Amino acid sequence: MMKFLLLLFFLNSYGQTLTTDGLNINGGVDQSALPTGRGTNTDVLQTNGAGTLTWARPIKMVKMIDYLGGPLPLTSGVTYTTSGGTIKIDASGACYRSSVGTTVTQIQVSYNGGAYTGLFNLHMWVNTTGSATPSPRRSFVVTGIATGTTINLKVVDGGNCSTGTGEKFDVTLTEF
Amino acid sequence: MALLLLVLSSLFAANDMAVKGLTINGPTAGSTFPTTRGTAGQFLKTNGTGTLSWGDPMVVSLILTPSGGALPKTSSTYTTLGGTIRLDVTGSFYCTAVNTSTIDVLTSINAGAYASRGQMSQWCATTTQHIIRIPRTYLITGLAAGTTIAVQLTNIANATIDVNDYHSILLTEF
Numbered sequence: 001m002m003k004f005l006l007l008l009f010f011l012n013s014y015g016q017t018l019t020t021d022g023l024n025i026n027g028g029v030d031q032s033a034l035p036t037g038r039g040t041n042t043d044v045l046q047t048n049g050a051g052t053l054t055w056a057r058p059i060k061m062v063k064m065i066d067y068l069g070g071p072l073p074l075t076s077g078v079t080y081t082t083s084g085g086t087i088k089i090d091a092s093g094a095c096y097r098s099s100v101g102t103t104v105t106q107i108q109v110s111y112n113g114g115a116y117t118g119l120f121n122l123h124m125w126v127n128t129t130g131s132a133t134p135s136p137r138r139s140f141v142v143t144g145i146a147t148g149t150t151i152n153l154k155v156v157d158g159g160n161c162s163t164g165t166g167e168k169f170d171v172t173l174t175e176f
Numbered sequence: 177m178a179l180l181l182l183v184l185s186s187l188f189a190a191n192d193m194a195v196k197g198l199t200i201n202g203p204t205a206g207s208t209f210p211t212t213r214g215t216a217g218q219f220l221k222t223n224g225t226g227t228l229s230w231g232d233p234m235v236v237s238l239i240l241t242p243s244g245g246a247l248p249k250t251s252s253t254y255t256t257l258g259g260t261i262r263l264d265v266t267g268s269f270y271c272t273a274v275n276t277s278t279i280d281v282l283t284s285i286n287a288g289a290y291a292s293r294g295q296m297s298q299w300c301a302t303t304t305q306h307i308i309r310i311p312r313t314y315l316i317t318g319l320a321a322g323t324t325i326a327v328q329l330t331n332i333a334n335a336t337i338d339v340n341d342y343h344s345i346l347l348t349e350f
Binding site for chain 1: 194196198199200201202203205207208219220221222223224225226234260264269276294296297298299300301302305307308309310311312313316345346350
C-alpha cells in the first residue's frame with residue numbers, strides 16, 4: 001500500500017512544479033539544507049561542508065584609482081562598500097627621483113570614513129639619476145572585514161617619491 | 177494519518193525523488209530552481225527575487241603571450257561568457273630621447289573596429305635604456321554572453337620597441 005501511494009506521488013509530481021517550505025537533499029550524513037531566504041541578486045550557493053547551504057557573494061572588482069597622474073596624494077574617486085570577508089588590492093605606480101636611492105609609495109586605507117592609515121608600500125631602487133621609475137605591481141590582502149564596511153584608498157609619498165602628471169598610479173580592488 | 181505521513185517521510189528520505197520544477201520556501205517568498213542541467217563547472221546563483229539560474233565560474237586567459245618585438249600587437253580573440261572582464265596589460269619600451277612614450281590599448285568587440293580603452297604613458301628621462309611601463313588594469317562590464325573581444329596595442333608616440341621589450345595581456349572573466 002505504501003509503495004502504491006509513493007508511486008502515485010511520483011506520477012503526480014513528475015511534470016509539475018513542487019513547492020515546499022524548506023528542503024533537505026540527500027538525507028543522512030550527506031544531507032544538505034537549502035537556505036530559507038532568497039539571497040540578493042547575483043548571490044551564489046555555498047556549503048559549509050556540514051550540511052548547510054547558504055547564499056554567498058560572488059567576486060566583485062572596482063577601479064579605485066584608474067591610472068591617474070600625480071602629484072601625490074591621490075584619493076580614490078569611489079567609496080567601496082564591502083559585503084564582508086576578504087579583499088585584495090592591486091597597486092602599481094612610479095616615482096621620480098633626482099638622485100640614486102630608494103623611492104617609497106604608500107597605499108593608505110580609510111575604513112568607515114575614519115582616518116587614513118598605511119596599508120602597504122611600493123618600493124623601488126632608482127640607480128639612474130633624474131629618472132621616473134615604475135615600481136613592481138604589488139598585491140595586498142585584507143581579511144576579516146565586516147559586512148557594510150566602507151573603504152577609501154589614498155596613495156601618498158612614502159619617501160623620496162616625487163610625482164607629476166607623468167607618474168601614473170593604478171589601484172584595483174577585488175572582493176572575494 | 178500521522179503514521180502514514182511518518183512512513184511516507186521515511187520512504188522519501190531513503191529514496192530519490194524526481195520533479196520537473198522545484199520552488200522552495202513557498203510561492204510568495206520562495207526560489208525556483210532552473211529546469212535545465214547547466215554546463216560543467218557552472219554554479220547556482222539567485223537574482224534575489226525568486227529565480228535561480230546557472231552562473232559561470234571565473235576564467236583566466238593569457239590572450240597575449242609575453243613576446244618581444246614591435247607594435248602593433250594583437251591578442252587572440254576571446255569569447256565571453258557574459259558579465260565583466262578584467263584586462264591586465266604590461267610592457268616596456270626602449271627610450272631613445274627624453275620624452276613621454278605612449279601606447280594605446282584598443283578593443284574590438286564582435287570583430288568590429290578597434291576603439292581605445294585608454295592609453296598607457298611613461299615619461300623617460302634617461303636615454304638608451306629599456307623602461308618598464310606602469311602596469312594598468314582595465315575593467316569592461318555589461319558584456320553579453322557570446323561577445324567576442326580582441327585587444328590591440330599600438331604606438332601613439334615614442335614607443336620604440338625591440339625584441340627585448342615584452343608585452344602581455346591577461347584576461348580574467350568574472
